Amino acid sequence: MGLARYPGDQFLTNVVRIFSETLIPQQMANSLVVAVGDALVTCVLSFISAYALVFFPVRWGSVVFALIPATIMLPLDIRVITTYQVASNVLSPINALLDITGVNGLIAQVFGAPVMLEWSVLNTHFGLIAPLVAHGTGTFLFRQFFLVLPRDLVKAARMDGAGPIRFLFDILLPLSRPSFAALFVLTFLGGWTQYLWPLVASSTPNMQTAVVGLARLAPDTEGVMPDFPLIMAGAVVVSIIPLVMIAVLQRYLVRGLVLSEK
Amino acid sequence: MNAIDTAIREAASAIMLDKVSKSYDGTTEVIPPLDAELRAGEFTVVLGPSGCGKSTLMQMIAGPERVSGGTISFGTRQVQDLEPKQRGCAMVFQNYALYPHMSVFDNIAYSLKVAGMPKPERVERVEAVAKMLGLFDLLARKPGQLSGGQRQRVAIGRAIVREPGVLLFDEPLSNLDAQLRHDMRMELAELHRRIGATTVFVTHDRVEAMTLADRILILNKGRIEQF
Amino acid sequence: MSSPPQALFANRWLPVLLVTPLALLIVIFFYVPIFQAFYWSFFLERPFGGGSIFVGWANFARVLSDPQFWEAGKRTVIFMVIGSSLAVLVPLIPAVAADRQVRLSQPARNVLVWPKGVAGASIGVIFAFIFNPFVGILSPLNQWFPGIWAPGIDGTDAFIMLIAAHVWSGIPFNFVILLAGLQSLPRTMHQAAAMDGAGARRRIFDVQLPLIMPQVFLTPVLEFTESITSAFALVDTMTKGGLGGSTNLLVYKIYVDGFNGYDLSGAATQTAILMVFVVLLTGAQFALLGRRINYER
Secondary structure (H helix, E strand, C coil), rough: CCCCCCCCCHHHHHHHHHHHHHHHHHHHHHHHHHHHHHHHHEEEEEEHHHHHHHHCCCCCHHHHCHHHHHHHHHCCCCCCCHHHHHHCCCCHHHHHHHHHHHHHHHHHHCCCCCCCCCCCCCHHHHHHHHHHHHCCCCCCCCCCCHHHCCHHHHHHHHCCCCCHHHHHHHHHHHHHHHHHHHHHHHHHHHHHHHCHHHHCCCCCHHHCCCHHHHHHHHCCCCCCCCCCHHHHHHHHHHHHHHHHHHHHHHHHHHHHHHHHHH | HHHHHHHHHHCCEEEEEEEEEECCCCCCCEEEEEEEECCCCEEEECCCCCCCCCHHHHHHHCCCCCEEEEHHHHHECCCCCCCCCHEEEECCCCCCCCCCCCCCCHHHHHHHCCCCCCCHHHHHHHHHHHHHHCHHHHHHHHHHHHHHHHHHHHHHHHHHHHCCCCEEECCCCCCCCHHHHHHHHHHHHHHHHHHCCCCEEEEHHHHHHHHHHHEEEEECCCCECCC | CCCCCCCCCCHHHHHHHHHHHHHHHHHHHHHHHHHHHHHHHHEEECCCCCCEEEEECHHHHHHHHHHHHHHHHHHHHHHHHHHHHHHHHHHHHHHHHHHHHCCCHHHHHHHHHEEEEEHHHHHHHHHHHHHCCCCCCCHHHHHHHHCCEEEEHHHHHHHHHHHHHHHHHHHHHHHHHHHHHHHCCHHHHHHHHHHHHCCHHHHHHHHHHHHHHHHHHHHHHHHHHHHHHHHHHHHHHHHCCCHCCCCHHHHHHHHHHHCCCCCCCHHHHHHHHHHHHHHHHHHHHHHHHHHCCCCCC
16 A cells, blocks of 8 residues: 555545545534634633732632642643543532531431432533633733733723723723733634543534544554545644634734743 | 813812821821812922822822821812712823823723713814814824823823813823923923813922922921921 | 732622632632542542442552553653653754744744644544554655564554654744744843854853743643643554553543543542642742742843
């Protein structure tokens, strides 16, 4: 078997096969939902929480900040086993709390059965996205940016009669656009390239993301020669959206990366 | 003389400080109880070395900083518990604190917009102020495209557009070079003659104090040394 | 916090409201799982419900006496250290060389950050193809010396392949970061050194390298966590742990034990150990860096 090192006419045939024979188009839609959802939710939540911590005199601010470094050190891939268990029943901490405090014992005596709440987010888009958002990098990034803004800007806005919400929308948001873009690209790429979490959190192929789908194109059994041309075409197709993203927003990506290193 | 001049002259009110004090931690006082009366329409310069508490005093008059004790009155109104926007005073900041993403027009108009003034009236007011300060041709520019002196004028325009009874300046000339500083001093004196607002001007520069002030208040370690 | 106590918005409930959504997500999907990993490591957990029994340190004893755990742990450390240092040191050389000669054009930079957009798993399947012993680039080698390149059979070959894939994906991007660091150094510094009589090579070692040490050290810190993430995707797509576990890294072993072997307690115990290790390692790096490499510029 020879190795074609150049994309020939077979390449296009294989791309067509990716679109007609595999689930990858649908899985790319999932990837898009996950990546955009991850990026948007991360941006918005990080922005408002950093805003709350920098521009309000909150005494518990340092407690919240103390929660953040660990989220940067321990990626999802390390804690996947127990995150999976939590995702299989998001309400399990409440059950445990009821058990430990003895409330459940009381309820069991009065109503005959203890409370066992159950809500699984596995195999849902929310479940694919939420653990990716549970991360403090964005809050850190925005805080860094807010702290270098001139302090008088807030005073001036207050003198002009702007309250906290007006200040947020009229002044802070427009000024933060580049940071927003940087964080958006970073988290979008992070969401798109996730592998382990979407692999375990989706149980049906049509909920899987494109990267997982691509890896599933290779046969699981040992000794079978994989359909390499098809897989390579798939790798190209799956990478196109993030590459376009980089091409368009490259400036912000490098900026964001340099920022997040500080 | 146009409408803005008269409006400000009419709004000008005296400032009474009665046992005003400030302390951040409850034990050490940055400003011990302090009394002073600044007369309506006068240009008062607060002079003192850096760290003497003059900026804190100004922030308390303006509103972003709360008093720890005592009262502040504008005319007959007690204002120390009011939000900055309810006090009817305006401030020019040391670094101007212009909104970098807004045009000169939007910078000046912002407080009127927040207050909910209808657009035609807003445009009229901003244009009047801009003409008075020689900013009319620059209204569409962003602060980044202006020179230091022009930015300074925008900051002043933003302050007087609301026709404040009290006008506060927090070392506004310290970022300018010597020649420009001299010119701006002349302009400020001229402006004060025209609009007659009660003005408080904080600085550490004696020459500035001498040329501008009707009265000078010398502050040291939070205490009034001379007034 | 360092922010001065002035000009802030005084509002009690608004900040609470703004922080709550993210804090809630972090607690549920970060801290609860972490707590649970430690909790489970002291219990024998039945995979299909049916309760759990407190077993004290028994899980730790079991895991720590398992030679496979130590093998995987050792390989994880080797992978992290070699992979991360190569991913930083290899691009450092061209970055220093390129510093003054080229201003990177926008398109060139663009292409160099591309690997950031290619998923670890995609890189895995691509490298599995490139290094395939029968059709890949090294296949001619096998025609001359049969059996010299056999990542499916030879553990060392498989491990090399793994590191190569990881390093490849990191090089271009780290090049951009390091070059950005170098180019942010004041030009006058070069001129001053040249006036002092330092030649081009001396300037590299006396001026450029010391001044970008913060980046050089910080990049591997990030690389470490990155390498853990990339490790799973690469192992799963390229070697599946390799023959006899020759490329079985800890993240992969935890996944296999937990999801395929239904040994939840064992997997949780290994997770707990790995987390402690990673936190200690990054914590130590930060403590060391924070103190030692801090130049006033």
